[in-house]
Amino acid sequence: MSVLDGPDVLFIAARNSPQPLGVSFKPGTRMPACCMASGRALLASLSNEEVCRLYPSEELPQLTKDHPKHRSELLKILNEARRDGYSKEIKGTRPHMCSYGALVATPSGRAIAGVAITMYEGDLTPPVERAAIASIKELARSLSQFGDLLS
Numbered sequence: 001m002s003v004l005d006g007p008d009v010l011f012i013a014a015r016n017s018p019q020p021l022g023v024s025f026k027p028g029t030r031m032p033a034c035c036m037a038s039g040r041a042l043l044a045s046l047s048n049e050e051v052c053r054l055y056p057s058e059e060l061p062q063l064t065k066d067h068p069k070h071r072s073e074l075l076k077i078l079n080e081a082r083r084d085g086y087s088k089e090i091k092g093t094r095p096h097m098c099s100y101g102a103l104v105a106t107p108s109g110r111a112i113a114g115v116a117i118t119m120y121e122g123d124l125t126p127p128v129e130r131a132a133i134a135s136i137k138e139l140a141r142s143l144s145q146f147g148d149l150l151s
Helices: 037-044 048-054 071-084 126-144
Strands: 002-007 010-011 030-034 085-090 097-105 109-118
Touching: 010 037, 010 048, 037 071, 037 085, 037 097, 037 109, 048 071, 071 085, 085 109, 097 126, 109 126
Parallel strands: none
Antiparallel strands: 002 010, 002 109, 010 030, 085 097, 097 109
């Protein structure tokens, strides 16, 4: 679970798998929001103009070569996230990782956090992807019921 802090996400909670992914998420970790599934879910809750203020340069921070390099690419990704109700990040944090994220919001719709699930790219099959997306959307929906308490 992460919160938006300017152009970054700040992790406030994490449950890491006993199977190491090559990166460990822990409270206090800060990463570029545009590179993270939870960050993209949060960014998708903003208008394109607000996103452009967070990323005034067309060039975006890069964690891997597979991450979109330009803000215009990010805006397309965010439009997909808005349409689909979830975000995805494929090999943007680590070359072998895939993540799916969703927005936690108050009942009135105010964004308060993003949640994500991460897995190895090699484990990703269409049924696994569908289950991951459904699970992260359900987790976000469940947490959103308590949004006023969390904010």
